Amino acid sequence: MIVQVQLFAGARELAGAARVTLDLPEGATVGQLRAALLAHRPALARYGRALWIAVNSAYAADDAPLPPAAEIACFPPVSGG
Secondary structure: OOEEEEEHHHHHHHHHOEEEEEOOOOOHHEEEEHHHHHOOOOHHHHHHHEEEEEEEEOOOOOOOOOOOOEEEEOOOOOOOO
């Protein structure tokens, strides 16, 4: 399945793109998406597992399945005060 991942903030800057298109197997999980994203854009390895992945506007664990036509977003870790 083809998925589009919207990248935000530092993830967008490191990847050099606002959106990435990935080809994943049917029934893929968020963890598989994360691995494919890091392989496709190695600069994102700086964040690794700290990247937050949201599926249909909710943060998702690595074992969560990706539903067809899901809206996927990727955020770097944040800090603030």
